[in-house]
Amino acid sequence: MKLTLGYFHIKDVQFGPKTEVKDGVLYVNADEVVSKILEDNRLCKARVELARPGEKVRIIPVKDVVEPRYKVEGPGNVFPGFLGKVVTVGSGKTHVLKGVAVVTCGQIVAFQEGIIDMSGPGADYTPFSKTNNVVLVMDPKPGLEAHEHEAAVRLAGLKIASYLAEATKDMKPDEEKEYEFLPLPEALAKYPDLPKVAYVYMLQSQGLLHDTYVYGVDAKKILPSLISPTEVMDGAIVSGNCVSACDKNSTYVHQNNPIIEELYARHGKDFNFIGIVITNENVTLADKERSSDYAAKLIEMLGPDGVIISEEGFGNPDTDLMMNCAKVARKGIKVVLVTDEYAGQDGASQSLADAVPEADAVVTAGNANEVVTLPPMEKVIGYPEAANVIAGGWEGSLRPDGSIVTEIQAITGSTNELGFHTLTAKGY
Template sequence: MVLDLGHIPVEDVEWGPKTLLDGSILQLNREDLVASAWGNDPRIASIETEIAKPGESVRIIPIKDVIEPRVKVEGKGGMFPGLISSVETVGEGRTHALSGCSVMTVGQIVGFQEGMIDMSGPGAPYSSFSKLLNIALVIKVKERISRHEHEVALRMAGLRAAVFLGETGRHAQPVEIQRFEMYPTTQVSRADRHLPRVAYLYMLLSQGLLHDTYLYGRDLKNLLPTLIMPTEVMDGAIVSGNCVSACDKNTTYHHQNNPIINELFKRDGQDLHFVGTVVTNANVTLMDKERSSNYAVKLIEMLGVDGVILSKEGFGNPDADTMMLCAKLEEKGIATTVITDEFAGVDGRSQSLADTTPRANALVSVGNANERIALPSMAKVIGDETIIDKMAGGQPGSLSEQGITAELQVIVGATNELGFELLSSRET
């Protein structure tokens, strides 16, 4: 399976009479953008659109999802299979990405675990999204719509808008084309046979209660672990439906640009042999945790690997799934590296994970989400910052005339467990 990913840099976004890509400038027609996002969804009451640029005194809150506009240029299927396009298997051919911009769904709060970003100031360095040209869809839904229907309406609106904007790059000439090649595990070149065989175990949040992720349009909490080609992720096979704590939530953008997958491809054939990706879920009951972990470990073992990179999403309950997987893999003699964030209290002295195992002897920390930060007021707010008191990481009194004081937990992606950001922790 070979995928060519063409990067088309977007250096500015502006409103105009038509939606088109003029060199590196993305011009947007506001009415067409709203129409594309709205579709025929009767649950939506209104959509307002805003553009937020790096360095501006702008705060965006509360953010549901972030999506990179992409378009399938060659090969089977289309973007976001099972939700926007058909369920045909993707991950081959050629895809174009509008690099440097995003679609953000914003608006009325769905669940308390949503987030924010500042485009400037001390909060900006904690989220890569502050460096993007963000096209915000501020969406209101009609009264008496359930929280689950609210989430669906916003998720689909964001995906529709991203596909609409992605089409502007269909005939553009990419500045860079990355080739990702993945072949059956039995096809190993003679030169690579001495390299350690490494797989990626990709845990996705799937606990229900607005903690959901979708694979080809199916809710993962109803699925057993499965093998996927990592290039499928780049074509939108995995979509976020999560209202989980913002700091370690995997938005759809994170999935599209998964840095673990990118790094494993980069090092394939150099100091390791990347043999594949297993998607697993985070469960609620002990029986489901046992069933899922047993099945995931079986798939990993069948790949005949020497080592595994295990990433998780969320905290608390998923810590148990993570440690269960790690212990079972290590018992099989498969060296396992875990990537996780920590909730160690504001002073960093509390137990940072809800569960542990002595077999977790290679752990990469991406920071303490309980660390507090003072965020000065911004000149413009897209959305509603008064809800910060209700968000995970905020508290009554978080918002004042001076700005917001809260935990890093409120910033989208601040401690993302795919290693997307720069925070870490060291043992002393």
């Protein structure tokens, strides 16, 4: 499979009479965006807001973040299973609006949504303070059931991301990058002398606001499976979760999976990157045993020398992470894990809910319980009172002056376990 990503480097986003990209600026026709959102009769109200890096703007509660992409060559469209027909993606050419993110926001679905600050100390913690954000604030039809509410706003984010990038379909990208993924025998023949490396990609699948979709299928219902990195870049994996937004993989992070990027960066030089196994994080023990057995078996069938395993979430999924680690390592394969920590606000508690001795090479994305004060902003997009109930906040988190005292757990992407961000932790 060969996929070319055509990047348009976007340095600003503005409203305009027509949705288009001109001289590095994305112009957004807000009316057209709103009418596209309201095609879904589960949503009754929508508006578009813009938030740029450095502005004194807060977005709360954030559900998903999506990068605008559109397929201009090759089968299917981005986000297969959600937009258009279910067609195998990952080949041809896809346009990318680099520097832009669609952020879905609106009335709270449940307790578990995030905060993005565009400036101030909070901005350091979220990677999405550096993108030009097209924020969709959407309200559900009164009485809409929670799962339906979540599904409607998720779909709207994907739809608008594709719509924005579609504006470039007849244009020439600023930069192109090609990614190739070979069938196993060819991949092995190409670099016979290099150690072989694979990736176990764990997907959160614990229920409402804890779900992930693969080609539209709820990841709870999959057996671990193989996927091409280029399919991931085309949006084959979509986020349906933002519980404890710090360590949930928004769709943007899947599209730009940094572990895949870093594996490609050294592929053919330091190792031979031969495959990805996706697996889930279901809540019952039987599911955990089945999925970790199956994932480890697929890895054994691929035959790598080393594996990176990334977790999504914490607590209950720590068990999935440790089962995957132990079962892969016991096959004689070298393992590195990526996780984050819940060591208490004072950092003095143990960080994980489970551990195995094989977990001897671990990258951490920081202690999600650490408390930060987010100063008042000139403008708040969304519903600031959500700060009192979202995971990481508490009654009184939102103070009368508009500042928010919260654990960084509430900040979108702060302790991302794909290693998307630079936050980490050390022991004192």
